[in-house]
Each structure stands twice: as structure tokens, then as C-alpha cells.
Amino acid sequence: MSSTNTNTMEIESSETYFRPKSQEETTVALNTVESVEAFSSEILQGNWDNVLRIVSQLKIPEKKLMDLYEQIVIELVELREIGTARTLLRQTNPTQLLRDQFPNRYLHLEHVLSRSHFDPKEAYPNGVSKEKRRQIIAQALSSEVTVVAPSRLLTLLGQSLKFQEQQGMLPPDSGYDLFRGTVPVVQAETDDVPTKCYNTIKFPKKQHAECVAFSPNGQYLVTGSMDGFIEIWNYLTAKLRKDLKYQAEDNLMAMESAVLCLGFSKDSEMLASGAQDGKIKVWKIQTGQCLRRYSPAHQGGVTSVCFSPDGTQVLSASFDLTVRLHGLKSGKMLREFRGHTSFVNHASFSLDGTQVMTSSSDGTIKIWDYKTANCLRSFSPHDGTGTMAGAAGLTVNSCIPFPRPNQILVCMKSPTAYLLTMDGEMIRKFISPESATEGAIKDMAAASAPTGGDGMKKEGLGVPMTDFVTTSLSPQAEIVYCLAENSQVHCYYSDNGKLIKSIPVAEGEVISMVAHPFSNVLAVNTVDGRVLLWKA
Structure with a gap:
């Protein structure tokens, strides 16, 4: 020896x-x-x-x-x-x-x-x-040890998994992967419209979730609250995930102020959270450990966070008019993207990771070179006739990559969402069924021009008008979901823009919506302290 x-x-x-x-x-x-x-x-x-x-x-x-x-x-x-x-x-x-x-x-x-x-x-x-x-x-x-037959051990493991199902730690009737320690998620064969509210997460009085996010592997539903807490839920049972030791012991992940945005790494192992005080934290999901703090990352509230495709950097947008790229290992700001003249509401990477896309309240979408931070182009969605929506100052809420090369899905503070090329060319529109004809919409925009686009009249012209809050995609990207301010989700075919169905998803005021990456499930968070879970 x-x-x-x-x-x-x-x-x-x-x-x-x-x-x-x-x-x-x-x-x-x-x-x-x-x-x-x-x-x-x-x-x-x-x-x-x-x-x-x-x-x-x-x-x-x-x-x-x-x-x-x-x-x-x-x-x-x-x-x-x-x-x-x-x-x-x-x-x-x-x-x-x-x-x-x-x-x-x-x-x-x-x-x-x-x-x-x-x-x-x-x-x-x-x-x-x-x-x-x-x-x-x-x-x-x-005398202190025994030999247990493999069949006995498997019985014990089976009983343990059954107990966890009963406690809401595992989804019912799920096939648990003992080697990976995860519940496999079966990808939906066909996209379908969620029409049934099957569960609700309720927050304490005077509290609510400011943001929600599904992990890319479909295992976690995470909420960020106005009180700064970040909680991970079982999206099927609407119960807190007690299989995570730190949550079982009530040691929740938390920020010092309201959590405004969340973003997962591609492997679902890390979570970034951005807060109203301009700070960003990066967490390890399995342990609840804070891996990195950026304090502050911005001079204003953080509106959007996402990881680079390789998981080594964090991209953030803010009310301070900037977008910044932060190194996870160094903890330092690596690049800054400047050019917007109002709040930057959303930032994300292109599908190939070589460009950054940003959306702002100044009415523009900007495409940046990821390595140099140079602005490659800037444009505003339009109706196909050359009339730029940004000319009226309409806020661009978000711009996400569509799973086809060089295409993006854009949500504006208007009754119309757009599918565009990354050069700003119109491919398709998704128009709210509650809005008037395109001509009436233009008349309303013209009537409101003296007060600015976001001050567009919604009464007095005889035509109701409801702006979109956010958009999302079904797992196979065959359906576009548009959440409207009147708490309805309008569902459209992505290939032709035709309306499939409109669903009243909440009674109170809605904040945002996310779609599950594999299943036909939507999570909608509201001002009255609920996260409503809908499925097909």
C-alpha cells in the first residue's frame, strides 16, 4: 500500500x-x-x-x-x-x-x-x-453491513419516486431518468392552441410576479416577483419545487429590488435575473448559489437579460438607454451598445449568435455586430406601403428570432405584430381581430398624431383598439401567440397570419406571457398576483 x-x-x-x-x-x-x-x-x-x-x-x-x-x-x-x-x-x-x-x-x-x-x-x-x-x-x-438484492433497491427507488409525486415534487405519471436526475419532457407532436386553464399559482396579497420564464429543457417554470424573490415551480402542479434543497429549506434566490426580467442559459443550468435597481445576478439552478453579481450593471432598471449561446456572457438591456455585454468569468462589462434614444425594452442574440437585436421605446429595432458593437442597421416595422410605425413613436416591446434564417418576430405597442427579415422587410402581419380595418387603423393613427403614437385614441372613433403586450411562439413555431392589453391571447397561423382563435386568459390586468418550449402550455402573469397556466 x-x-x-x-x-x-x-x-x-x-x-x-x-x-x-x-x-x-x-x-x-x-x-x-x-x-x-x-x-x-x-x-x-x-x-x-x-x-x-x-x-x-x-x-x-x-x-x-x-x-x-x-x-x-x-x-x-x-x-x-x-x-x-x-x-x-x-x-x-x-x-x-x-x-x-x-x-x-x-x-x-x-x-x-x-x-x-x-x-x-x-x-x-x-x-x-x-x-x-x-x-x-x-x-x-x-456486522454493520448487509447485502441488498438489486430488485430490492429498485423497489425502494420506485417507492421514493411515488412519494415525490404525491408531494408535488415530480409530475404525475412521469418517467424519471435516474441517471440524469431529470424528468424527460415529451415534445408535442403537433402545435395546438391552449384553451383550458388547468392550474394557477397564487402569490401573497399585494405581491405579484413581474416576469416568468420556462427553462429551455422544459423542467422549470421560474417567477421573479416585485418583492425580489425568485421561485421555481412545477408547472404541472403549480407547486413550489421542493426537490430543490434550498427551496425546501425556504432559502430562496432573491434580489434587493423588484425582479424585472429572467433568462436561462442554453443548458438550463444557469439563470440570470435583472432588477429594478440596475443589478444583475447569475444563479446555479440546482443549488441556488449566486455565481456572479453585476452591481450595478446599469444606471436604470434592467428590462431584459439573456445568455450568449455558449453560456459565457450575459446580454442585458435597460431603462438607461443602453445594452451591455458582461463576462461571466471576469464579472466585467465587455461591450456597450449605444444608439437608442429611449428605453431599451428587449435584447437578444440572432440564431447564429453573430448579431444582437434590440427593441426600444424610440420606435426602432437595431441590429448590432456582436464582436464590435457597431450598429449595422436600424429600422421600424411598417405596413408594407412604406409608412413607418416608428414615425409615430410607437414603442417596440420585443424582437425575438424566428426559427428560420434571417427572420424576426416583432411586438409593438399597437394592435399589430410583425414578422420581418433582419433587414426590416415585411413578411407578414398579425392584426388584432378587435381592431378595425387597416384603413381605420391609419385614420386613428392620423387622428392621434398631435399627441404622439402611444397616445393614440382608442375611443371616440367608433372602433375599439387593443395593443399587444408581448408575443411568443408555439414549440414548432406553427402558431404565433399575441397577448393583448385586454387580457386576451390571439392565436395566429405563422405561415399566413390568419387568426385561429382568441382566448380570454385572465380577468385582471396582464403583465406578460411565456410559452413552454416543448408542450402546448402558456403561462400568463397578472397584476392581481396570479400566474395562470393554460394548456391545449
Whole structure:
């Protein structure tokens, strides 16, 4: 047994002595080995590297562990591996317990260690031999372990998963992947319109979710609240995810002010959150650990956050009229995109990651070079006749990449959403069914021109008009969802712009909406403190 291997194994053993990681996570100690006979044979042969490796995963009484470590120290001295014996004696938990509870035995080991030669009679008093000591230890440790058949273990795991389903920690009737530790999400075969509100998340009185987000892998629904808390939910049961240890212990992720935006990394392992005070934090979802703080990232509230495709940078937009790129490793601002003359409401990467797209209350969409931060082009959506919506000062709420090369879906503070090329050319429009004909819309815009586009009259012209708040896409991008200020979601075919159905999704004022990446599910958050979950 080499001194290096023994020392390394002992470090691992000392870390897991009282509570191995697996036992800490489950709070259940399963003292099982593949074979009791093989375990006993390892002790009788003095294969201490293997013995320590096995024992580190077991829950053994303190006294028996002290006996084991005492014997290993003596045998290391006999082999003249003095450095390893000294480390084992002075830096491990069992030997420290031996020193505190049985000081005479500990001093005896120190004496044996300090001798220039090894004397078996001195090391093993009262006529006990090395072989006899090994037999005593083997018998003592073997009595602490059992062998469990694989079928029994699978039964225990099945019962555990069933319990988690009953507690709302896992979706019902889901196939849990024991190797990856996740619930697989079956991709919807065909896109369909969500028509049923199947569950609701309710927030405390005078609180509400300012933003919601689904993770790219479909496992998490996250909300960011006006009180600064960030919570992860089971989107099927509308219950808080208690399988995340920090949430089960009420140690929630939190910002110092209202959370205005959320964004996931592509692998769904990290979450970025932007707050009203201009700060950004990056979190590790599985542990709730804050990996990085940008304090402040902006001089105004953060309106949008997203990760670069490789997950090494965070892109953010703000009320301070800027868009900034931050390094995750360095914690520093890498680039700034300046040019908008009003609030920047949204920023995202193009599908290939080479360009940045920004949407602003100044009525424009700007396309930037990701590496140089140079503005490549700036345009406003129009009706196809050359009349620019931005000329009236209409706010551009968002601009997201459409899953076809060089196409973007644009939502404006108007009753019309647009599918454009990244050069600003019109492909298709999605017009609110509650608005008038295109001619009436232009008449209304003209009538409101003295007060500005966002002051457009909605009464007195005989035609009701409802602006869109945000847009989203179905999993296969066959349907465009447009959430309107009157709390209706209008659903359109993306290939022709025809209306499929309009759904009244809430009674109160709506804030935003997100679509699940794989299932026909929508989450809509409202001012009255609810997140309404709709499915097909």
C-alpha cells in the first residue's frame, strides 16, 4: 500500500466520515456492500485502501471506526510509511475522537510512531497479534453491513419516486431518468392552441410576479416577483419545487429590488435575473448559489437579460438607454451598445449568435455586430406601403428570432405584430381581430398624431383598439401567440397570419406571457398576483 494512495483515500474518508453525500441528500443510510465475504476478506488481507473506500460510504459506529484507524496506523508504521501514518493519526476524524475519548491509546500510537524501529510486542500488547486484530475488526465491521438484492433497491427507488409525486415534487405519471436526475419532457407532436386553464399559482396579497420564464429543457417554470424573490415551480402542479434543497429549506434566490426580467442559459443550468435597481445576478439552478453579481450593471432598471449561446456572457438591456455585454468569468462589462434614444425594452442574440437585436421605446429595432458593437442597421416595422410605425413613436416591446434564417418576430405597442427579415422587410402581419380595418387603423393613427403614437385614441372613433403586450411562439413555431392589453391571447397561423382563435386568459390586468418550449402550455402573469397556466 503506497503512502500516496493511503493519504489520498484518507482525505476522501475524512470528508465523508459522518455523512456521505448520498446519505445527506436522502437522509437514509443504506449500509450495503456487494459482498460481506469480500469486504471481510479485504480487511483480513490488510487491503486498507479498498477498506477505507468502502467504509467512507457507510455509517459505522464511532468506536469501531477508531479501532479500524488505530490498526491502520500501526500497520503503516510497520511498513515504515511514517509520513502517511502521521497524517492519518493527526488529521482524521476517527483518530481525533480516539485522542479525546481514549487518550492513553492515542499516546500509545504516538509512541509507536516515534520509535526508530518497529517492535510487534510493543505495538500489540497483551499477546494480541496483527492477524488476530484484523479478525476482530473484520467481524465488527461485517456486522454493520448487509447485502441488498438489486430488485430490492429498485423497489425502494420506485417507492421514493411515488412519494415525490404525491408531494408535488415530480409530475404525475412521469418517467424519471435516474441517471440524469431529470424528468424527460415529451415534445408535442403537433402545435395546438391552449384553451383550458388547468392550474394557477397564487402569490401573497399585494405581491405579484413581474416576469416568468420556462427553462429551455422544459423542467422549470421560474417567477421573479416585485418583492425580489425568485421561485421555481412545477408547472404541472403549480407547486413550489421542493426537490430543490434550498427551496425546501425556504432559502430562496432573491434580489434587493423588484425582479424585472429572467433568462436561462442554453443548458438550463444557469439563470440570470435583472432588477429594478440596475443589478444583475447569475444563479446555479440546482443549488441556488449566486455565481456572479453585476452591481450595478446599469444606471436604470434592467428590462431584459439573456445568455450568449455558449453560456459565457450575459446580454442585458435597460431603462438607461443602453445594452451591455458582461463576462461571466471576469464579472466585467465587455461591450456597450449605444444608439437608442429611449428605453431599451428587449435584447437578444440572432440564431447564429453573430448579431444582437434590440427593441426600444424610440420606435426602432437595431441590429448590432456582436464582436464590435457597431450598429449595422436600424429600422421600424411598417405596413408594407412604406409608412413607418416608428414615425409615430410607437414603442417596440420585443424582437425575438424566428426559427428560420434571417427572420424576426416583432411586438409593438399597437394592435399589430410583425414578422420581418433582419433587414426590416415585411413578411407578414398579425392584426388584432378587435381592431378595425387597416384603413381605420391609419385614420386613428392620423387622428392621434398631435399627441404622439402611444397616445393614440382608442375611443371616440367608433372602433375599439387593443395593443399587444408581448408575443411568443408555439414549440414548432406553427402558431404565433399575441397577448393583448385586454387580457386576451390571439392565436395566429405563422405561415399566413390568419387568426385561429382568441382566448380570454385572465380577468385582471396582464403583465406578460411565456410559452413552454416543448408542450402546448402558456403561462400568463397578472397584476392581481396570479400566474395562470393554460394548456391545449
